[in-house]
Amino acid sequence: MVRRTGWDGKLLLGGLLWLAAAKGSAQLLSDLEPERPVRIEDARPISYRALSGSVDWAYNLRQGNLNDHGPGFSLLYGAARGLEVGAGLRYVTRPGRNALRGISSGDIVLHALYGLTTETARFPALAFRADV
Numbered sequence: 001m002v003r004r005t006g007w008d009g010k011l012l013l014g015g016l017l018w019l020a021a022a023k024g025s026a027q028l029l030s031d032l033e034p035e036r037p038v039r040i041e042d043a044r045p046i047s048y049r050a051l052s053g054s055v056d057w058a059y060n061l062r063q064g065n066l067n068d069h070g071p072g073f074s075l076l077y078g079a080a081r082g083l084e085v086g087a088g089l090r091y092v093t094r095p096g097r098n099a100l101r102g103i104s105s106g107d108i109v110l111h112a113l114y115g116l117t118t119e120t121a122r123f124p125a126l127a128f129r130a131d132v
Contacts, residue, residue: 043125045084045115052076058092068092070105084113 046052052075059069074088092105111131119125 043127045113046076046078048078048081050078082115086111
């Protein structure tokens with residue numbers, strides 16, 4: 001009697017997924033494309049000499065009338081080809097209480113994002129980011 005461990009099906013499924021992924025493709029986005037979202041999580045720095053700024057408003061609804069709200073600001077600049085530098089600031093109405101919970105209110109956060117590789121059909125974009 002042959003005992004089955006279930007590995008046969010898992011290996012077959014893994015092989016099929018690997019073959020399907022090899023046939024996949026990636027979407028290449030132009031930096032000049034209108035309405036292209038630029039996000040902090042993006043592994044793609046903004047274009048050389050490009051400037052991007054944003055303003056937002058956050059509102060945290062909490063129980064017991066401990067609501068917080070306030071503005072956030074960010075500024076990004078393409079300092080060199082493949083290198084983005086930026087700064088961000090978030091201010092909420094109760095900075096003392098929020099500091100105890102680990103929310104930095106009023107702190108300026110500086111970052112540098114360097115793109116190592118761009119996204120291709122086979123590999124994702126890779127970047128290195130340092131924050132202070």
